[in-house]
Amino acid sequence: MTCDEARERIPFYAARSLPEPEGAALLGHVVGCELCQGELVAAMRLGHELRAAFARLPGPPARTWLAIAARTVGASLLEVGVGSEIAGLTLAVGATKSGFSVTGSLSLLGREVPVLRI
Incomplete structure (x- = not known):
């Protein structure tokens, strides 16, 4: 796998949506490529931070769902x-x-x- 191919797949791997065979090929490349290792770490960190931020968001108030149901x-x-x-x-x-x-x-x-x- 080339660095260009790895860079195309890194966001999908970080989002947990890369099929397993492609993920294995990506990791096989990343093990020997420091540049791609850095990009993968940054993408994984960003994905983790985004998931954590969304988890902290409050849901809509209960009255919102009651209003929707009433309508x-x-x-x-x-x-x-x-x-x-x-x-x-x-x-x-x-x-x-x-x-x-x-x-x-x-x-x-x-x-x-x-x-x-x-």
């Missing part, structure tokens, strides 16, 4: 309907206090008949 409960999140004036099918996904609901109905000559409720 979405009972709301239709997705509704798909196919058909015509004579016959049709409607499927809908909505938010409830305990999760999500899925409903489906058939319409025949303008009259709606529920056929699914999960």
Whole structure:
């Protein structure tokens, strides 16, 4: 592996997203290359510091999640309907206090008949 190839892979290795065979090849190069060793150490240190900084960030206040839940409960999140004036099918996904609901109905000559409720 060349230094250029190693430098391309170092950020991925530091982010823990480099496939194992490539990581092994990178480490094989880094063992014998002081320049790449320094870059790898700097990238690993930066990754560690970033993860630590994100871990210290506070999450949103509980009232934020309560406000979001209050706005979405009972709301239709997705509704798909196919058909015509004579016959049709409607499927809908909505938010409830305990999760999500899925409903489906058939319409025949303008009259709606529920056929699914999960």
